[in-house]
Amino acid sequence: MWRFIVKRLIQLFFVFIIALTVIFIIPRLLPGNPAQFYITQVGTTVPMSEYAVQVREEIMKRYGLTKSYAEQFVLYLINTFQGYLGVSMTYFPRTVVELILSRLPWTLAIMIPARILTFLLGYFIGTIAAWKPGRKLDVVIQFAGLSTIAFPIFWVGALMLMVFSYYIPIFPRGGSLTPGVVHKDIWSFLVDATYHAALPIITLTIFSFFGEALIMRNNMLMVLREDYILTAFAKGLSERTVMFKHAARNALLPLVTGLFAGLGYLIVGSIFIETIFAYPGVGYLFNQAILLRDYPLVQGLFILITAITLISNFIADLLYRLLDPRVRLFED
Amino acid sequence: MMPKLEILDLKTYYFVGPSIIKAVNGVYLKVNSGECIGIAGESGCGKSTLALSILKLVRPPGFIVGGKILFNGTDIIPLSFNEMQKLRWRKIAMVFQGALNALNPVYTIEEQIVEAITTHMKYGKSEARRKAGELLELVGLSRANLRNYPHELSGGMRQRALIAMALSCDPELLIADEPTTALDVVTQAQILMLLKDLQRQRNLTLIVISHDLSILAQICDRIAIMYAGKIVEEANIRDIFYKPAHPYTYALINAFPSVKGPKKGLFALSGEPPDMSKLPSGCCFHPRCPKVQKICYEVEPKLIEIDKEHYVACHLYT
Amino acid sequence: MRPLVETVNLKKYFSVRRGVARLLKGRVKYVPAVDDVNLKIYEGERVSLVGESGSGKTTLGRLLLRLITLTSGEIYFEGKNIMLLKGKELKEFRQKAQIIFQDPYTALDLRQTIRGALEEALIIHNLYSREERLETVIKALKSVGLVPPEFFLEKYPHELSGGQRQRAVIARALILNPKFLVFDEPLSLLDATTRVQILNMINEVKEKFNLTYLFITHDIALARYISDKMFIMYQGKIMEAGLTEEVLKDPLHPYTKTLMMAIPVPDPETKISLPPKVSGMDAYMVISLQGCRFYPRCMYATQQCKIETPLLKEVEPNRLVACWNIKS
Numbered sequence: 001m002w003r004f005i006v007k008r009l010i011q012l013f014f015v016f017i018i019a020l021t022v023i024f025i026i027p028r029l030l031p032g033n034p035a036q037f038y039i040t041q042v043g044t045t046v047p048m049s050e051y052a053v054q055v056r057e058e059i060m061k062r063y064g065l066t067k068s069y070a071e072q073f074v075l076y077l078i079n080t081f082q083g084y085l086g087v088s089m090t091y092f093p094r095t096v097v098e099l100i101l102s103r104l105p106w107t108l109a110i111m112i113p114a115r116i117l118t119f120l121l122g123y124f125i126g127t128i129a130a131w132k133p134g135r136k137l138d139v140v141i142q143f144a145g146l147s148t149i150a151f152p153i154f155w156v157g158a159l160m161l162m163v164f165s166y167y168i169p170i171f172p173r174g175g176s177l178t179p180g181v182v183h184k185d186i187w188s189f190l191v192d193a194t195y196h197a198a199l200p201i202i203t204l205t206i207f208s209f210f211g212e213a214l215i216m217r218n219n220m221l222m223v224l225r226e227d228y229i230l231t232a233f234a235k236g237l238s239e240r241t242v243m244f245k246h247a248a249r250n251a252l253l254p255l256v257t258g259l260f261a262g263l264g265y266l267i268v269g270s271i272f273i274e275t276i277f278a279y280p281g282v283g284y285l286f287n288q289a290i291l292l293r294d295y296p297l298v299q300g301l302f303i304l305i306t307a308i309t310l311i312s313n314f315i316a317d318l319l320y321r322l323l324d325p326r327v328r329l330f331e332d
Numbered sequence: 333m334m335p336k337l338e339i340l341d342l343k344t345y346y347f348v349g350p351s352i353i354k355a356v357n358g359v360y361l362k363v364n365s366g367e368c369i370g371i372a373g374e375s376g377c378g379k380s381t382l383a384l385s386i387l388k389l390v391r392p393p394g395f396i397v398g399g400k401i402l403f404n405g406t407d408i409i410p411l412s413f414n415e416m417q418k419l420r421w422r423k424i425a426m427v428f429q430g431a432l433n434a435l436n437p438v439y440t441i442e443e444q445i446v447e448a449i450t451t452h453m454k455y456g457k458s459e460a461r462r463k464a465g466e467l468l469e470l471v472g473l474s475r476a477n478l479r480n481y482p483h484e485l486s487g488g489m490r491q492r493a494l495i496a497m498a499l500s501c502d503p504e505l506l507i508a509d510e511p512t513t514a515l516d517v518v519t520q521a522q523i524l525m526l527l528k529d530l531q532r533q534r535n536l537t538l539i540v541i542s543h544d545l546s547i548l549a550q551i552c553d554r555i556a557i558m559y560a561g562k563i564v565e566e567a568n569i570r571d572i573f574y575k576p577a578h579p580y581t582y583a584l585i586n587a588f589p590s591v592k593g594p595k596k597g598l599f600a601l602s603g604e605p606p607d608m609s610k611l612p613s614g615c616c617f618h619p620r621c622p623k624v625q626k627i628c629y630e631v632e633p634k635l636i637e638i639d640k641e642h643y644v645a646c647h648l649y650t
Numbered sequence: 651m652r653p654l655v656e657t658v659n660l661k662k663y664f665s666v667r668r669g670v671a672r673l674l675k676g677r678v679k680y681v682p683a684v685d686d687v688n689l690k691i692y693e694g695e696r697v698s699l700v701g702e703s704g705s706g707k708t709t710l711g712r713l714l715l716r717l718i719t720l721t722s723g724e725i726y727f728e729g730k731n732i733m734l735l736k737g738k739e740l741k742e743f744r745q746k747a748q749i750i751f752q753d754p755y756t757a758l759d760l761r762q763t764i765r766g767a768l769e770e771a772l773i774i775h776n777l778y779s780r781e782e783r784l785e786t787v788i789k790a791l792k793s794v795g796l797v798p799p800e801f802f803l804e805k806y807p808h809e810l811s812g813g814q815r816q817r818a819v820i821a822r823a824l825i826l827n828p829k830f831l832v833f834d835e836p837l838s839l840l841d842a843t844t845r846v847q848i849l850n851m852i853n854e855v856k857e858k859f860n861l862t863y864l865f866i867t868h869d870i871a872l873a874r875y876i877s878d879k880m881f882i883m884y885q886g887k888i889m890e891a892g893l894t895e896e897v898l899k900d901p902l903h904p905y906t907k908t909l910m911m912a913i914p915v916p917d918p919e920t921k922i923s924l925p926p927k928v929s930g931m932d933a934y935m936v937i938s939l940q941g942c943r944f945y946p947r948c949m950y951a952t953q954q955c956k957i958e959t960p961l962l963k964e965v966e967p968n969r970l971v972a973c974w975n976i977k978s
Contacts, residue, residue: 591915
């Protein structure tokens, strides 16, 4: 068993290195250099004429861009594996790691509940829809599933904001906490945070769960055609038992692994929703970093996404093997 | 004595778009207690649908549209879903064809057998597990196989496990639909011998469905020949093979050449089995019948008794 | 006289990562589908290759037609090594050696009419002029019993029944006047009554076209009616070979004996039985690559059988058996 795990981890490691290399190369392939934008930005605050060259050199030196590519690359790798992802340009002198870590909990606070809710709702509603195919619930799921997949999340978000925050003022207009309020204890903090996280979570869930239910429904219909379902009915089991214990258990497998394999999307997906809701999480940070060409921050975020994606795929793979007895646990 | 199962004019149709597939089109069958009866026919003749109909497991777009199925004298067609669930497995059990997929791949053999037991019998979990082990040994597997998943067993072993599971609630009637298809010759022989032994030991009423008359010759007491949704001949096993009355029966027997004994010429029936949505008029067999008469085109022959317990639906005998 | 088809130490091993074959002894990473097969088929012979699933019979059939590559050994057709054929010679080989597959539905191009399918065969091999081609197609349809031929010319495969489709497939093969045909279980997907029709048709046609063929099947009864010689195959090896009627009347190899005991016949007075040592294993489970493959299920097995693989030897005139316990 260990041979398999070690083999997998080595493979992951190599893929990670390749990804790191690509992340390193791309900004340097663009015209100019990674710090160009920043230099220009700084140039608007300082009269550039006399000190232009010095300022430029200073910035380049600060971000290590004066060294040779080889040196930069080696330093980059060493630093990354030591957990140092550089210093942000726009939030100077805060480090990239510190920035990300400060925002991450807020992102997870909306993405994780949303994902779990999507999964659970999708599982139940999808199963029930497949139970009586062609009837009302099924038709609704099919239609809603296909349409919501087509809608862009930021449009849905903007719509939700408009309806539930402006026209019917139930939820706040955005942000993670009420501005200007100091919380005396943990409870009032949690209440306020939840109040602000509610609409993003609801938006995300509504946006995704129809699609999830549709997938579950389709899997269920395929499974229901199998012979062992006939056996289950012939055994005299109740419809509910057959649906949930026999059919859903099989149909669920791709959904569970999809859940884990899509963990990388938690970060990427948060970009749109946080921007719409002005919610200061990692996604919002990502958006800003890109707009302001804060390359150490962007680079750091890419590395984070890569790492999460690789690890979650590994977990998803293991999980599938655990859940499906037909697949041998520790073999290719 | 009352027959264990009696089917009267059963009709099960599939409604697919504009066409109606009359899979079971007026079947009459009588099965006595403790008997082993075989239902023989080629693909598409409706025998699998007949088996599913007995347990009322036909799924839309298929429906039972008429007739009676008398089990121990009571018509089961009007029974509700819940009433049927009490009958299923407990009184009437079924072993499906293609044991490849008849067991749920994500649960062990033990879990699936125990589920059957605890659903119908008042056994506790550990008692049920013990009984499951006994059942496996009964069919020639070992208790260790309880912990296996279906895909870990070979085809023959899965079929045995299915039989064990089918017997777990001590049913009165067992229906085996193509129990030996896709199995190799030796395993097939073992399964057939097992079924016969079990039938005798438990005084089980057994219905075996197959396209292969040779295997039915091994274990059945009586055989019913099915064609185009109807039973065209039903008799005890010696009459069927030595005194076949219906021309189709004769052709079907000849379609299974023998490896032993003298090499006889093979009589080939012309034509193909009919399209079940566009059945011929009169006797469904008339387009292929070597002994066809004018009346066969117009009038459907009814099953009549031409000899003791020997029934035929053919105008040659009316 | 030189045989039409000959194989010398033919081997085809498939490598598997995780096996369909449950390999119990040692971590063997390959399945020996065809394992050192030596056979000869002479012109005019109608030979059946009988084996159960997993015996390698289908693989052998495809090897003979160079549809798959071999692992080692040689295959000769008309004296020439078929793996070395190129260009024109290879094309000639393809015309002279044809195969009929098990599933007629997938053997035919569903978007081609019957006429198109048959004509294509002629066009590929550049036979006949355009006018002559239509005539030839009609003649071929008549010979396989698809009459009236004009009715079937413009039909598509899905408009035909299983039996008609298989007839069309056979017509397509015969239209090239091949010297050698491999039938790979062509009747097993057909209904019982249709099977007999096609069987009779093949028997009629074999004289007319002077066919030499290898008929692969798992059904010994069928093999009896279609062949004069029989090969019995088990786990990649030929276990017994001889004249069909003789092998059936007096089987020598323990496996053949077991088969004959276990095969049911449509006669209620003749019941099947099994020899004492038959275990619950299935026929395709490869247990060991050493010794006789039938060892685990053989009632006569000795220690020698376990260690040494028996060779196919002539124990009587016209009878070959691979078994240590059968003396000549």
